[in-house]
Amino acid sequence: AQSVTQLGSHVSVSEGALVLLRCNYSSSVPPYLFWYVQYPNQGLQLLLKYTSAATLVKGINGFEAEFKKSETSFHLTKPSAHMSDAAEYFCAVTNNAGNMLTFGGGTRLMVKP
């Protein structure tokens, strides 16, 4: 079964600073990888999706993620944090059949003025 590890349950950055949220998955290459964002009292919204078309994936709100097979990683980045980026972020991977999604534990991003 796939597993997902998000390093750092809490990350704090200053407004305008680089955002880096880490995600590592278990060794077999999953068909799909995702990043979701959850704002307070809301459901999860898709930020971006990797489907093997390109290793660098651009998402909404200026976020992007790079799939690195050699490192089994799919880290999420944004060059300049905005106050509105404060939320919880979840990395997720599918199983080999592509029909079941496993989520990481989430990383809460805090943005300081």
Add this chain to the structure above:
Amino acid sequence: DAGVIQSPRHEVTEMGQEVTLRCKPISGHNSLFWYRQTMMRGLELLIYFNNNVPIDDSGMPEDRFSAKMPNASFSTLKIQPSEPRDSAVYFCASRLSGAGELFFGEGSRLTVL
């Protein structure tokens, strides 16, 4: 197009009472998932339906939990009898089979006193 619709958004009940959570998936989606989110355990998959048929219910905690999908546009998650440890946010999500991406509802926050 309307997203995934869940009701109720909030439910407060007493231990021992029956709780029914409802979900209407996005029209045309043929896979439906129920997740539970708690601070301690994060996002847990409870059960997954494909074409109204339960495919994997290994995440259902115990016999007190049951889920049904009588047709393509409606699903319920029932807890009977409820216990304080069932307090959580329950999310429903739907997807077109094979597309990978899940669309989430806004969740039902359950508090069992």
